[in-house]
Amino acid sequence: MREARVAFGRFWPLTRGDRGPLGVIIACVVVSALAETAAVLLFADLTDNALAAGSPSAFWGPAGAWLGVAVLGAAVGYLGNSLAAWTAERFVLRLRAKVFRHVQDLPPHFFQRHRRGDLVERLTGDVEAIEQMVVSGVVGTVAAAFSAVFYAVAACLLRWDLALVTFVLAPLFLLAARRFAGRIRTASRDERAADGAITSVVEESLANIVLTQAYNRRRDEERRLGTEARAWMRASVRGARLGEMYAQLVEVVETLCVLTVIGLGVWEISAGRMTLGQLLAFAAFLGYLYPPVRDLGQLGLTLTAATAGAERIGEILDAEPAVTDPARPVARRPVHGRIAFHQVSFRYPQAPHACLSDLDLTASPGELVLVTGRSGAGKSTLAALLTRFYDPSDGVISLDGVPLTDVPLEFLRENVALLPQETLILNGTVRENIGCGRPGATDTEIEQAARDAAAHDFVAALPDGYDTRIAPGTAALSGGQLQRIAIARAMLRAAPVLVLDEPTAGLDAIAARQVMTPLRRLMAGRTTIMITHDLTLAPDADRILVLDRGRLAEAGTHTDLLSRDGAYTALARPAPEPAPERTLTLRR
Numbered sequence: 136m137r138e139a140r141v142a143f144g145r146f147w148p149l150t151r152g153d154r155g156p157l158g159v160i161i162a163c164v165v166v167s168a169l170a171e172t173a174a175v176l177l178f179a180d181l182t183d184n185a186l187a188a189g190s191p192s193a194f195w196g197p198a199g200a201w202l203g204v205a206v207l208g209a210a211v212g213y214l215g216n217s218l219a220a221w222t223a224e225r226f227v228l229r230l231r232a233k234v235f236r237h238v239q240d241l242p243p244h245f246f247q248r249h250r251r252g253d254l255v256e257r258l259t260g261d262v263e264a265i266e267q268m269v270v271s272g273v274v275g276t277v278a279a280a281f282s283a284v285f286y287a288v289a290a291c292l293l294r295w296d297l298a299l300v301t302f303v304l305a306p307l308f309l310l311a312a313r314r315f316a317g318r319i320r321t322a323s324r325d326e327r328a329a330d331g332a333i334t335s336v337v338e339e340s341l342a343n344i345v346l347t348q349a350y351n352r353r354r355d356e357e358r359r360l361g362t363e364a365r366a367w368m369r370a371s372v373r374g375a376r377l378g379e380m381y382a383q384l385v386e387v388v389e390t391l392c393v394l395t396v397i398g399l400g401v402w403e404i405s406a407g408r409m410t411l412g413q414l415l416a417f418a419a420f421l422g423y424l425y426p427p428v429r430d431l432g433q434l435g436l437t438l439t440a441a442t443a444g445a446e447r448i449g450e451i452l453d454a455e456p457a458v459t460d461p462a463r464p465v466a467r468r469p470v471h472g473r474i475a476f477h478q479v480s481f482r483y484p485q486a487p488h489a490c491l492s493d494l495d496l497t498a499s500p501g502e503l504v505l506v507t508g509r510s511g512a513g514k515s516t517l518a519a520l521l522t523r524f525y526d527p528s529d530g531v532i533s534l535d536g537v538p539l540t541d542v543p544l545e546f547l548r549e550n551v552a553l554l555p556q557e558t559l560i561l562n563g564t565v566r567e568n569i570g571c572g573r574p575g576a577t578d579t580e581i582e583q584a585a586r587d588a589a590a591h592d593f594v595a596a597l598p599d600g601y602d603t604r605i606a607p608g609t610a611a612l613s614g615g616q617l618q619r620i621a622i623a624r625a626m627l628r629a630a631p632v633l634v635l636d637e638p639t640a641g642l643d644a645i646a647a648r649q650v651m652t653p654l655r656r657l658m659a660g661r662t663t664i665m666i667t668h669d670l671t672l673a674p675d676a677d678r679i680l681v682l683d684r685g686r687l688a689e690a691g692t693h694t695d696l697l698s699r700d701g702a703y704t705a706l707a708r709p710a711p712e713p714a715p716e717r718t719l720t721l722r723r
């Protein structure tokens with residue numbers, strides 16, 4: 136129960152702004168419970184005065200009042216339930232937006248450690264489970280508690296001694312719920328985790344469909360899904376079995392209570408201390424009283440089950456972004472694009488070693504600085520630091536002499552445009568894909584950017600031109616074409632600093648040559664840090680840095696470095712042809 140309280144305390148503040156409607160819902164719930172109580176009392180009146188006495192004249196009054204109460208109860212019930220559904224959905228909307236906003240600020244290593252499918256499940260299923268605990272949970276608890284109190288008071292008014300017997304038996308329901316709570320929470324947690332695992336397997340499998348088909352991995356993938364699906368089935372059946380066991384146990388307890396009261400009633404009627412109407416009304420109260428008491432127990436179980444979801448959402452919300460906006464940011468001003476790394480070292484969270492050490496680098500406006508080195512040398516990490524996905528563990532990176540940590544994050548990313556290794560494509564039209572470089576760009580500006588990126592001709596030839604829809608993993612455009620769309624996007628951004636991470640990776644020689652001209656156009660007049668293994672542009676570079684295991688191994692111009700015959704020469708030298716294998720010729 137402590138976990139449920141903590142989880143509730145954490146998510147309840149999100150109902151701020153909906154407390155007014157919640158108050159109205161609770162008022163409706165109370166009026167509904169009152170109307171039901173009044174209906175039962177009117178039923179007792181009808182039984183004793185009209186039915187038992189056989190008097191039609193005694194019928195109309197209570198019957199009219201009963202109908203009035205029923206109509207009032209229906210209207211108020213409708214209003215309360217509709218408002219409750221609206222408030223619950225608003226809560227889900229708000230919670231999902233909060234978690235999603237937080238997820239978007241999390242650093243790359245968070246996404247490397249969590250499977251995407253599991254995160255999807257947390258943002259969908261788990262968010263709804265928390266709603267069950269907070270909004271529906273509160274409304275349900277208030278409704279059940281008020282109903283129980285009203286029926287209890289009415290039962291006392293009818294026969295306090297019989298009512299007392301009823302109350303003594305009522306805690307049996309809560310005891311039964313308590314007994315099941317722990318096991319239901321474990322089953323729910325397992326079910327939620329298994330849900331996440333299934334979504335992950337499906338998502339990964341679809342993303343890797345080419346590998347699956349080309350390497351005949353269908354059966355392996357089916358086995359993977361089967362394992363997770365069986366785990367889900369086990370948890371789900373265990374949860375359902377526990378729920379059913381609880382429901383059936385409660386039925387038996389309820390029957391026991393009703394039989395006790397009827398037995399006592401028969402005794403009282405035979406002794407002439409009770410009328411049949413009173414006994415029927417009392418039995419009706421029991422019929423009404425036990426469900427809310429049972430609901431309170433059931434709500435306790437729902438709450439425990441929802442705690443599992445709350446813990447999973449809590450894990451996301453507790454993950455810290457790697458960088459935050461500066462407390463005292465510098466004012467926005469025109470950026471010239473002077474970049475400096477001063478003794479920068481960096482170690483990924485939880486990594487055993489630093490992957491960049493004591494790095495110095497400068498790039499002035501309009502310069503092209505090329506960073507190269509063996510795979511794993513730390514080149515992409517340098518790009519991640521420059522665009523502030525992480526802050527250095529030591530040293531300072533500055534833009535126009537201002538440490539990046541003092542520059543507002545949004546402003547920094549407006550001025551330092553990244554073209555990452557993997558071409559990033561939005562699910563939308565070509566126009567939207569280019570236009571997202573600068574929100575508010577006109578169609579003419581988008582088209583001009585596409586022309587500068589040598590993309591206009593193939594875009595215009597598409598079936599719907601700039602309105603053709605593309606998506607990540609699209610086959611409608613080639614790798615080189617997608618890269619030119621990304622270049623057009625960066626053109627539109629017109630940031631004074633450009634970070635290009637392997638802009639020709641994955642392109643064949645012809646496609647790579649086709650992006651060179653647009654790339655040169657893009658780089659003109661900007662500070663460019665180009666990370667690459669492809670040294671085609673090396674002669675154009677103002678400076679080349681060679682990284683080796685996170686340290687600066689060499690720096691200089693192309694000609695300089697070639698003359699040194701060091702690490703750079705080894706990288707620039709064409710790879711030696713493999714020695715021809717000896718073949719055996721079989722002679723007849």
Ligand SMILES: Nc1ncnc2c1ncn2[C@@H]1O[C@H](COP(=O)(O)OP(=O)(O)OP(=O)(O)O)[C@@H](O)[C@H]1O
Nearest residue numbers: 244247483486490509510511512513514515516517
């Ligand atoms: N999130 C991470 N957590 C821990 N270590 C990481 C993480 N990302 C990268 N690394 C490690 O940091 C080192 C540098 O990686 P980086 O991607 O910067 O190399 P790179 O020079 O760009 O390689 P490539 O040329 O193959 O792209 C590598 O040893 C890599 O394994």
